[in-house]
Amino acid sequence: MEAFTWWSDEHKSLADEVGKFVDRVMPRAEEAFWEREFPRDILASIAEEGYFGAGVPKEYGGMGLGATGACIVIEEVSRMPGVGWIFGAAMLGGWHQVIDFGTEEQKKRFLPRMVKGELGAVAMTEPAVGTDIAGIETFARREGDKYIIHGKKRFVTGTGVADRYMLYARTSDDPEDIRRHRHLTGFIVEKGMPGFTIEKINEVMGFDNVPNGYLSLVDVPVPLANRIGEEGEGWRVMVLSLNYERALVSAQVLGTMRETLRAVVSYGQRRIQFDKPTIDIPTNQFKVADMMAKLKLARLSTYYAAQRLDSGQDAAVDCSICKVFNTDVAVEVGVEAIQVMGGDGTTKFYPLQRILNESKVAQIAGGTNEAIKLTIYRMGLKAMADDFKMPHRVRHSKLGVPITSADRPKKLSKIDEDSLLAVLAEDYRVNPGLYMSREDLKEAFDVSDTELDKVLLALESKQLVRLHRKGEAITLAKATYEGLKKANPPEHYRWFPPWVKDEDIF
Ligand SMILES: Cc1cc2nc3c(=O)[nH]c(=O)nc-3n(C[C@H](O)[C@H](O)[C@H](O)COP(=O)(O)OP(=O)(O)OC[C@H]3O[C@@H](n4cnc5c(N)ncnc54)[C@H](O)[C@@H]3O)c2cc1C
Structure with missing residues (x-):
C-alpha cells in the first residue's frame, strides 16, 4: 500500500504489516469464499494481530491510530473476499459511538472486547x-x-x-x-x-x-x-457515526480496486492476441490508465477525510464525497477491468466478478449514493458558502459589458420606490436573466428587512417588480418590463458590440 506523507510512522508500519498479513492469509480467505464458509478463523487472526483495535484509543487496549488506522486495516483486509464487510460492521457496532458518546464505564466494558475481536454490527x-x-x-x-x-x-x-x-x-x-x-x-x-x-x-x-x-x-x-x-440523542449518534461508516466503506473499495488492477494488469501482460500482449493494445492501456487515476484519486480523498476525522474537524462533506466517488469509480473500474480481461474476467476463477458484486453493494450500503449526494449538496452549500458568493458585477464604463468589480457602491441609507427600481434596472443591464437576492439588495441599501419588504410589496402591487417567495418570506426580486420602462428610457438598455454595423441596428 502506498503510504501518504502525513501518516505517522505507526500508520506506515501498520500499512506494511497488514499488507503482509493479508498476503499470507489470502489463500485461506479464497478457500472460505468457495466453500461459502464464514471466515471466522481469519477474523480471529486479525484479532490476534490487534488490528481490530487500530482505531481504538491506547488506554482501552487499542493502537490509538484513529480513523486513518481503521481505514488502513479495512483497505488491506478488503482485498480478501467478504472480510472487509465484517471488519467494517465490527467497527460500526459501537467503536466511535462508544468513544464519542459512551460513559467511562461503557468505554471500559465495550472497547477492550472490540479490540479482542468480538464482532459487532449496526442496526x-x-x-x-x-x-x-x-x-x-x-x-x-x-x-x-x-x-x-x-x-x-x-x-x-x-x-x-x-x-x-x-x-x-x-x-x-x-x-x-x-x-x-x-x-x-x-x-x-x-x-x-x-x-x-x-x-x-x-x-x-x-x-x-x-x-x-x-x-x-x-x-x-x-x-x-x-x-x-x-x-x-440517537439521531446525533447515528449521523456522526455515518461519517465513520462512509470513510470505512470508501477505504474498503480501495482494497478491492487494488486487487482489480493487480488482476487486470498481470493478466493483460500474459494474454497474447494478434501476437502481442493484450495490455499493449492502446484501448486497454487507456482503460488501465483510467483505473489507476481513479484509484489514486479515491485513495487521496479517503485518507484526507480520515485525517479530518482524526484532527477533530467537521468531515461530513468529505466522508460523503469519498463514499460516493469511491464506490462509483469502483463499479466503473470493475466493469472496465472485466472488459479488458474478456471472457476470463466474467468467470469466478478470477476475482473480478466477486469484486464487482461487492462494489455494487457499496453504492447502496452505508446510505445510497443518491441520498448521500443530497447531503453533499445541502452541507456543501453551507460549508462552501463563501466560495459560491456571486461576484459583484458592474457594467464597464467604456466596454459596456458586465465585469467583476472589487469596489462595492456606497450603500444608500434611504430607500424608496424610485431608488429600488433604479437598482433593479441596473442589475438587469448586468444580469438580465436573473433576480436579485435579498442579500444583493441589502448590499445596495442600508435599511431594515421590514423597510425593504415594504417598498418591494408596493412595487409588486403596481406590477413594477416580480417577487419570488420561500413560504411567506420574499427571497428574490426582479424588475418587470413595466418596471424597467419606468426606471429608464429604452436607449439606456441598448448595447451592441463594435463589429455590428449601424445599418443592421434598428
Ligand atoms: C448488502 C447490504 C448491507 C447493508 N448493511 C447494513 C447494515 O449493516 N446495517 C443497516 O442498518 N443497514 C444496512 N444496509 C441497508 C442500507 O443502508 C439501505 O439499503 C440503504 O440505506 C437504502 O435503503 P433501502 O434499501 O430501503 O432503499 P430505499 O430507501 O427504498 O431507496 C430506493 C431507491 O430510491 C432512492 N431514494 C430514496 N430516497 C431518496 C431521496 N430522498 N432522494 C433521492 N433518491 C432517493 C435510493 O437512492 C434508492 O435508489 C445494507 C444494505 C445492503 C444492500
Missing part, C-alpha cells in the same frame, strides 16, 4: 425504513433501569456472527421531538438478550460467505447501562 435499517431513516419504527420504552425494545431490523451485516448490535430505536412519538430529531435513541443490544432473535438471512450479491439479515426484537429488555448517549 438502523428496517423493513419499511430505508433512506428515510428518521422514520425508524422499532420502539424502546423506558421501564425503571431498562428499556423494553420491540420491532424489527433488516439488512444487518454480520447478523448472527456478531455479538453486539449498535441499534437505533424510537423513544418518542411527540411531533415536536420528531421535528427536532429528538425521537431516537442508540443502544447496544447483545446476543442472548431475551426476545432478541434472527428472523432471516438474506442472499445478497457480493456476500457469498458473509451473513446479512433480519433481526426480530420482541419486548427485549436492554439495560439502561447499554444506552449510548442520552435518550433522544
Whole structure:
C-alpha cells in the first residue's frame, strides 16, 4: 500500500504489516469464499494481530491510530473476499459511538472486547425504513433501569456472527421531538438478550460467505447501562457515526480496486492476441490508465477525510464525497477491468466478478449514493458558502459589458420606490436573466428587512417588480418590463458590440 506523507510512522508500519498479513492469509480467505464458509478463523487472526483495535484509543487496549488506522486495516483486509464487510460492521457496532458518546464505564466494558475481536454490527435499517431513516419504527420504552425494545431490523451485516448490535430505536412519538430529531435513541443490544432473535438471512450479491439479515426484537429488555448517549440523542449518534461508516466503506473499495488492477494488469501482460500482449493494445492501456487515476484519486480523498476525522474537524462533506466517488469509480473500474480481461474476467476463477458484486453493494450500503449526494449538496452549500458568493458585477464604463468589480457602491441609507427600481434596472443591464437576492439588495441599501419588504410589496402591487417567495418570506426580486420602462428610457438598455454595423441596428 502506498503510504501518504502525513501518516505517522505507526500508520506506515501498520500499512506494511497488514499488507503482509493479508498476503499470507489470502489463500485461506479464497478457500472460505468457495466453500461459502464464514471466515471466522481469519477474523480471529486479525484479532490476534490487534488490528481490530487500530482505531481504538491506547488506554482501552487499542493502537490509538484513529480513523486513518481503521481505514488502513479495512483497505488491506478488503482485498480478501467478504472480510472487509465484517471488519467494517465490527467497527460500526459501537467503536466511535462508544468513544464519542459512551460513559467511562461503557468505554471500559465495550472497547477492550472490540479490540479482542468480538464482532459487532449496526442496526438502523428496517423493513419499511430505508433512506428515510428518521422514520425508524422499532420502539424502546423506558421501564425503571431498562428499556423494553420491540420491532424489527433488516439488512444487518454480520447478523448472527456478531455479538453486539449498535441499534437505533424510537423513544418518542411527540411531533415536536420528531421535528427536532429528538425521537431516537442508540443502544447496544447483545446476543442472548431475551426476545432478541434472527428472523432471516438474506442472499445478497457480493456476500457469498458473509451473513446479512433480519433481526426480530420482541419486548427485549436492554439495560439502561447499554444506552449510548442520552435518550433522544440517537439521531446525533447515528449521523456522526455515518461519517465513520462512509470513510470505512470508501477505504474498503480501495482494497478491492487494488486487487482489480493487480488482476487486470498481470493478466493483460500474459494474454497474447494478434501476437502481442493484450495490455499493449492502446484501448486497454487507456482503460488501465483510467483505473489507476481513479484509484489514486479515491485513495487521496479517503485518507484526507480520515485525517479530518482524526484532527477533530467537521468531515461530513468529505466522508460523503469519498463514499460516493469511491464506490462509483469502483463499479466503473470493475466493469472496465472485466472488459479488458474478456471472457476470463466474467468467470469466478478470477476475482473480478466477486469484486464487482461487492462494489455494487457499496453504492447502496452505508446510505445510497443518491441520498448521500443530497447531503453533499445541502452541507456543501453551507460549508462552501463563501466560495459560491456571486461576484459583484458592474457594467464597464467604456466596454459596456458586465465585469467583476472589487469596489462595492456606497450603500444608500434611504430607500424608496424610485431608488429600488433604479437598482433593479441596473442589475438587469448586468444580469438580465436573473433576480436579485435579498442579500444583493441589502448590499445596495442600508435599511431594515421590514423597510425593504415594504417598498418591494408596493412595487409588486403596481406590477413594477416580480417577487419570488420561500413560504411567506420574499427571497428574490426582479424588475418587470413595466418596471424597467419606468426606471429608464429604452436607449439606456441598448448595447451592441463594435463589429455590428449601424445599418443592421434598428
Ligand atoms: C448488502 C447490504 C448491507 C447493508 N448493511 C447494513 C447494515 O449493516 N446495517 C443497516 O442498518 N443497514 C444496512 N444496509 C441497508 C442500507 O443502508 C439501505 O439499503 C440503504 O440505506 C437504502 O435503503 P433501502 O434499501 O430501503 O432503499 P430505499 O430507501 O427504498 O431507496 C430506493 C431507491 O430510491 C432512492 N431514494 C430514496 N430516497 C431518496 C431521496 N430522498 N432522494 C433521492 N433518491 C432517493 C435510493 O437512492 C434508492 O435508489 C445494507 C444494505 C445492503 C444492500
